[in-house]
Amino acid sequence: MLAGSILQKLMQERRSTDGSDRGIPAKTGENLSQESGPQEPQTSGRxxxxxxxxxxxxxxxxxxxxxxxxxxxxxxxxxxxxxxxxxxxxxxxxxxxxxxxxxxxxxxxxxxxxxxxxxxxxxxxxxxxxxxxxxxxxxxxxxxxxxxxxxxxxxxxxxxxxxxxxxxxxxxxxxxxxxxxxxxxxxxxxxxxxxxxxxxxxxxxxxxxxxxxxxxxxxxxxxxxxxxxxxxxxxxxxxxxxxxxxxxxxxxxxxxxxxxxxxxxxxxxxxxxxxxxxxxxADITNPLAAAEVASLCEMMGQFLDLPVWQMQRLRLASLLHRIAPAQLESGAMDSEGDSCPLNPGAQTLRVLPRLRAIAQIIAHQHEWWNGTGQPAGLAGDNIPVEARTLGLVAAFQHAVAHRRHKDEQRASPSAKNEWQYVADAFADCKAQSGERWDPKLVEILSFLVSGLQQGLSLPSIPLKMTLSTGIIDSDVVDSWPTYQPLETPTSK
Amino acid sequence: MSQAIDIDAIRIGKLKQLSGARIDDAELSGCDLSGVQLSGAILSGSNLSRANLNQARLEGSNLVGADLSGADLRANLWGANLMQCNLTGADLRGANLRGANLMGANLTGASLTGAFLSGATLVGCNLKSADIRGADLRGANISDSNMKGADLSRADLQGATLTEANLEEANLQETNFTGASLARANLLCAYLEGAITTGADLTGACKTGTLLDL
Structure with a gap:
């Protein structure tokens, strides 16, 4: 790196202001993995x-x-x-x-x-x-x-x-x-x-x-x-x-x-x-959502013994999952006739042929196990397992982060530790098992939560996305089984 | 075992004890060979693409030039000979590859998360975009291999030889290179946050765009 260049000055500035790497956002799962003790505020998301x-x-x-x-x-x-x-x-x-x-x-x-x-x-x-x-x-x-x-x-x-x-x-x-x-x-x-x-x-x-x-x-x-x-x-x-x-x-x-x-x-x-x-x-209440959801999904995938190609797609979908929700929450999905409504966020991913499977996972993360969810009203095992996993984990992670942030905003924050947020968030998920969430996945999440409480550390998902997923490499992707298209969606 | 092997019986899962068997150049793509005993078997040149070899015993087997692309190889491959194999996109998570010979193998996009590769030979391998997180590569010889864009975060490479290896844009977060040889390695834009390089030989290595470049 050229001495005196802007690139080098920026790098040096980061190193000097951050001390020992403090500028790097918390490692994946750092919040969720900590057993006890006062939580540092979530990092600035720098x-x-x-x-x-x-x-x-x-x-x-x-x-x-x-x-x-x-x-x-x-x-x-x-x-x-x-x-x-x-x-x-x-x-x-x-x-x-x-x-x-x-x-x-x-x-x-x-x-x-x-x-x-x-x-x-x-x-x-x-x-x-x-x-x-x-x-x-x-x-x-x-x-x-x-x-x-x-x-x-x-x-x-x-x-x-x-x-x-x-x-x-x-x-x-x-x-x-x-x-x-x-x-x-x-x-x-x-x-x-x-x-x-x-x-x-x-x-x-x-x-x-x-x-x-x-x-x-x-x-x-x-x-x-x-x-x-x-x-x-x-x-x-x-x-x-x-x-x-x-x-x-x-x-x-x-x-x-x-x-x-x-x-x-x-x-x-x-x-x-x-x-x-x-x-x-942009979300100060949950700036580590993508990394933490990816990390939790990786662990869930290991419990499910998903094959590598599904794990890689789940990982990438996790990292990209927040592209979609805004439109869903605002109800701004386009629908043509009886077809599955389109989620604009997920649709943008379909521009890349290799990301169509990822778009599929992201688009269906808001389905409900009982068939009353969005966008296609799919039920049970008709919802792709990656989408089911992503939906549950994203909701769980969001609930933990939301509780943490809400507590921090209080004039006199309660003495709750991280595990109370985790336990409460999991209780919410459990209450919707069989309706919104796949009961098998909720059970796996309970094992994961217990494991974390007993010191299990979450896998590190690279902050540097080096395409180690193999998603882009055609000779790898072409050897993977084709993502199974959904059955004709059951309209709500 | 010297008698002819019934390949069809292997394909339909009737034969589970194949230790020392000669099954070279066989067509076994997509077969379920999970848990099969193949210790010391000769499978060189066979097509095992997308085969399920989960929990198979392949220690000391000869798989030279075999096509194992997309195969589930979460198996015991201790000391196996995998020279020039096609392992593109293979699942080697947690596999035992201690002392295995993978010289010249193509492992593009393979998953080696948590695999045991101590003392293995990976000279001239293509490990581009491979997932090698947390793998044990102590004392392995990975010289002249292509690991561009590979994820080696938290891998243990103590005492490993990576001479002239290509680690461009690799994720080396918290990777342990203690005592490793990285002479003339290409580390261009590798991510080295938290990596341990104590006692590592970086003579002639390209460190541009890394934390070692400051």
Whole structure:
């Protein structure tokens, strides 16, 4: 990592403020696994900095999607972007002219040259160009930071050095150049990074630094995390990445076509995971829902002796399960004729063929064992076992978190420990056994709760989703049994 | 056992005692072989894809070049020879693979959660996207293998050899590398939160984008 780069400064800032890794959200099940003693308040849900590897091809598609979302959402954001060299900016200068029509302010950083300052976009009142000095490590970075009270997104990457490319060296095809870093929708993280960048820009212009800091102070990150814009942005990201994939297929000159394609597909899934992550971040009462539900589901799956492929699908569905509930609770499901009503959240997943089974699980997590649930009124074993498990575990985890939060909000919190919340939440589930929940699963949950009380620790679900699920890998997925489609749903 | 084996009898689950049997190049895909005694059996080149070998006894067996993709291998494979096997998406959760030879095997997307692989040979294996959480890999030789995107969180790799292994974007959270050799390994963007690297040899390793890169 380049010394003095924004990426490195951000990493160092995190390490210094968090002490010994305190910035990493509580490990999966940390709350539920603790036996006794006062509960630390749930962590802030601060997004961990998990770096990934990206081909330029992926970054171009990703950045175009995030930029075009600015035009679509008309959110007048503050944008800070770094292009390595002026020549790369010039390729995008017309696009930035359009963005300047909408954006509140755009700051563009690049090593000068190739007519960096000659394009008319740079003359716009709300566009500021910063000539990076040749020895500035930021000139090796690729940034896109978008920050407003309604929409935030960021790409922060560095290119591999010659040594890091390994014996094969830097690829000849520009789109096959490799970068490492991360991308996010987390407004707090975007704001933190822009603040670091503003400080860096201060060496070139103290006035610009002050301007950036002032604009940043006016942006409400809490509001940004709660908007529904991200769902549309994710769809756009997936669409653009798919376009990138089609381009790879159509181009014969790529040396690493397979890797490029997998990188694009992998980031389509990452887009959904980030959307789910944002749902957790926006919920201060339950910011660890996805990780804890995934962890509990993993344990339930082990008790059920589910095969690997079902375990992997259940795990991914758990991590993504909060994409769906909002629409269900508001009753905003679309229904056509006698068919099963569509859950928009789950429907978005169906865009990816490999995620159709996951969408199926998420869509049916609100079915009831007695057939009175949503969306299809399925009953008993007609409800996929993964959906039954996910529904029960998500409700249980939510009940625990809700009780904990409610207690913490009281003027004089009761002396209840975590186990009282767990016991009460389980009692709620047990009361609905045979009606809402599958009795067999409730029994398994009771074993799990007893095990946790006796010191059983929950499995760790990776905070870094590395696609270890094999979901994306076609040679793995194709060897799995096909997910059994549901019988004709019984309409309510 | 030297007499000819009735493959059909194996397929329908009539034969349960096959220790030392020669069943090479057999078509046994999708068969239920759970609990079958196959210790020392020769199954090289056989098609066992999606077979159920749960609780089977396969210690010392010869499975060289066998197709075990998608198979349930939660079995005893102690000292088995699995060279060049296709283990894509196989279920090896908690399997006993101590001292097994998996050289050149394809384990893409396989699940090895909690598997026992101490002293095993995994040289040149493809472990891309494999789930290896909490596995015991003490003293294993995993050099020159591809573990890109694999999940090795909480795995025990004390004294293991990972020379020139590809661990790009691998999850190495709380992984124990005490005394391991990671010389010239690729750790690009590997997640190393809580990993133990005491006494590990990281000479020439690519640590870019990791906590070791600060």
């Amino acid at each position: 997004t961990p900095l998990n770096f990934g590897v990206y081909y330029k091809n992926t970054l171009v598609a990703l950045c175009h999607a995030l930029e075009d979302a600015v035009l679509a959402t008309k959110t007048s954001p503050l944008m800070v972007t770094a292009f390595q060299k002026g020549k790369w900016y010039l390729q995008e200068a017309d696009r930035y002219a359009d963005l300047a029509d909408t954006a509140d302010k755009i700051v563009i950083l690049a090593a000068p040259g190739a007519g960096f300052r000659e394009h008319p976009t740079g003359d716009r009142d709300n566009v500021e160009l910063v000539d990076l000095s040749v020895d500035d490590p930021v000139s090796e970075e690729w940034h896109l930071m978008i920050m407003s009270s309604r929409y935030s997104a960021m790409v922060l990457c560095q290119e591999l050095t010659e040594d890091e490319y390994g014996p094969e060296g830097k690829p000849e095809n520009d789109l096959e150049r490799k970068f490492y870093g991360f991308w996010t929708f987390d407004p707090a993280l975007v704001k933190e990074t822009i603040a670091i960048t503003a400080d860096h820009v201060g060496r070139y212009s103290t006035q610009l630094k002050a301007d950036l800091e002032e604009r940043l102070a006016d942006i409400d990150t809490q509001a940004a995390s709660k908007t529904g814009e991200v769902g549309n942005v994710v769809m756009r990201v997936v669409d653009y990445l798919k376009g990138g994939d089609r381009q790879v297929e159509a181009t014969e000159t790529f040396k690493f076509a397979g890797a490029l394609s997998q990188n694009l597909v992998s980031n389509e899934l990452q887009a959904y995971l980030r959307m789910a992550q944002l749902a957790d971040l």
